[in-house]
Amino acid sequence: MKVTIDIDCTPAEARAFLGLPDIAPMQAALMDEIEKRMKANLQAMEPETLFKTWLPATIQNWEQLQKLFWSQMAGSGRKE
Template structure:
């Protein structure tokens, strides 16, 4: 014998029926806090600030980046020079 039961209820009604807590207020508070923290910190992760932080921490990084870029855009690649 096969029995099928269809229950039409909202997620809130199902939570109440199962005895699960309503975490929606907590979830909304956490999302609001995360949004506020993201807005405060968003400028810290802009490309300009990341480059400034990276280059100011180690002055030799500027020379290294110049060498890398110079090597990429030079007329001959290092493989051709070895031949």
């Protein structure tokens, strides 16, 4: 014997029938918070701000790398 049951209901009706909580209000609040944070962080993504933030560290690292190379080259010319 084979029995087939077709149920036609919306996801909200299925959640209510199974006793699952309605998380739509929580999800909407969470999405609003994410949107606010993304808008606030977009200001930091302006090219001028990024340039000012990254440039000093990049120049400092480049200078350190140059000093390392020069010290290695100066040391390699010595005869012991």
